Structures are given as structure tokens and as C-alpha cells.
Amino acid sequence: MxxxxxxxxxxxxxxxxxxAESELIFHNNFELLVSVVLSAQATDKSVNKATEPLFKVAPGPKEMAELGEDGIAHFIKTIGLWRAKARNVALLSNQLLQKHNGEVPSDRTSLEALPGVGRKTANVVMNVAFGADTMxxxxxxxxxxxxxxxxxxxxxxxxxxxxxxxxxxxxxxxxxxxxxxxxxxxxxxxxxxxxxxxxxxxxxxxxxxxxxxxxxxxxxxx
Structure with missing residues (x-):
């Protein structure tokens, strides 16, 4: 073409x-990041159903880290690959606290260094959260x-x-x-x-x- x-x-x-906008439901950059990580090989609808109760108890990396892998898993068992995703969300929450003062970074290198975050996820977060011209x-x-x-x-x-x-x-x-x-x-x-x-x-x-x-x-x- x-x-x-x-x-x-x-x-x-x-x-x-x-x-047109993302069909994932989130209220801050951290929730967006977690939702996109969970959406791999899963529908946005199934992710939203799981994250609604999850984000009520863990809207930020501190609360999510405290919830831990097992606690996160309890909320996302209806999503494909939930065990690996629970582990990654727990790890990335701790990494955000330790290396980024609890904030979601805006650059690709830092995002892709987070557990469970590949190029596609980084592109979504950069695009939606930070207005970057990514695809x-x-x-x-x-x-x-x-x-x-x-x-x-x-x-x-x-x-x-x-x-x-x-x-x-x-x-x-x-x-x-x-x-x-x-x-x-x-x-x-x-x-x-x-x-x-x-x-x-x-x-x-x-x-x-x-x-x-x-x-x-x-x-x-x-």
C-alpha cells in the first residue's frame, strides 16, 4: 500500500x-501497566473482570507487593497463564518500589527491564500513559x-x-x-x-x- x-x-x-481508546479499565499508570501485562493471551473483558476487585485492594505497587504472588494469584485465576503473571506482577511491583520510587517509568529501556514487560507492553504504556508515538x-x-x-x-x-x-x-x-x-x-x-x-x-x-x-x-x- x-x-x-x-x-x-x-x-x-x-x-x-x-x-477509540483502550478497552482496559484502569485509573492510574500502575493499573494500566498491570492490566497490559495480564492481557497477554487474554481478552480485555476477562482482564477487567479480574482487575476490578484486585485494584480495589492493590491500586499501587506498594499494596500489590504486600499482596504478594499468592495474593495476586487469588484474583487472576480466571486469566490464562495466571501463575506466571502473578509472579511477574509481584516482581515488577517490588522493582518499581526499589528502582523507580514507586512510579511507572516512561522510557522503553526501563519498562522492558520490568518482569513480564516486553516490547508490545512497553509500547502500550508509552502510548497511553505518556503520549508517545509508539505502535x-x-x-x-x-x-x-x-x-x-x-x-x-x-x-x-x-x-x-x-x-x-x-x-x-x-x-x-x-x-x-x-x-x-x-x-x-x-x-x-x-x-x-x-x-x-x-x-x-x-x-x-x-x-x-x-x-x-x-x-x-x-x-x-x-
Missing amino acids: SKVAAKAFITALAEANPN AVDTHIFRIGNRTGLAPGKTTLQVEEGLISQIPKAMLRPAHHWLILHGRYVCKARSPECSKCNATQWCLYPEKNLPEKELHTKRSLS
Whole structure:
């Protein structure tokens, strides 16, 4: 996809969902960090269900560290990989207290040094909490980057770098939310609902799920 088409594609997603934001429920940067760590291989809905009671007793790293691994595990057993996640949340809470005065750091190096925090999690926290122009590539965004031709790549890093190159800088930060929600609700993995997508004119996916008449029209416009 050309840069001109990429801008038009992202603009169409923005117009369809202008107020897109994270579906995780949090009240401070620490809760955001913990929620994103817990969201790996889990739905936002399942994370929110678990963190609502968890954050009532542990809204900050001090309380979370005091709760400990076993205490955290009690709240998150409904989430996949809960044992490892409970351990990581306990460890990162202690590390925040010991190395960052209980504050969530804003730089990538410090974030990725925290237990359970990889590049994607760091990108989300930097984007949402600190307004950085980052692109966190999850399974939805990876699929869209490749399926539509927006930013093809064999790895998440390749797709991330492609998106950063393709998307105008002024649109990059909110584009993370436009893309992830588009992938979650419209450009789905098994059955993309192309008839609900207002960006099909620029999408290069050869197997668009559109009525034949509409598909012919889209092809003539592209």
C-alpha cells in the first residue's frame, strides 16, 4: 500500500471510530501497566473482570507487593497463564518500589527491564500513559498489517516499523487504537466483516467478503 493510500486507510478508520481508546479499565499508570501485562493471551473483558476487585485492594505497587504472588494469584485465576503473571506482577511491583520510587517509568529501556514487560507492553504504556508515538503490534494489528497490505511483515517488529513508516506522525499515536479495535470487531481473523469496513477501497486483501456488486464497485475505485 502506498503512503497516500495508507493515510486514506487510517483516516477512514478514524472517521469510523473517532473516539477509540483502550478497552482496559484502569485509573492510574500502575493499573494500566498491570492490566497490559495480564492481557497477554487474554481478552480485555476477562482482564477487567479480574482487575476490578484486585485494584480495589492493590491500586499501587506498594499494596500489590504486600499482596504478594499468592495474593495476586487469588484474583487472576480466571486469566490464562495466571501463575506466571502473578509472579511477574509481584516482581515488577517490588522493582518499581526499589528502582523507580514507586512510579511507572516512561522510557522503553526501563519498562522492558520490568518482569513480564516486553516490547508490545512497553509500547502500550508509552502510548497511553505518556503520549508517545509508539505502535504496539498485537495479533490484530499484525493481521491487519499483512492482510490489507498496509505494512506487511514476517515479525511483529517488521510490521511495527512498517506502520511507523506508513502512518503520518500526527496520526500514529491514536492509530494504535483505531487499528486494534478494527481488528477486534471488523477485520476479524476467521471471517472479516468487510461490508462493515469503510476502508475497503484502499485495502489490498484479495478475498474481501463483500456482496458481488459492492466488490465490483470497490475494485473499480481502487
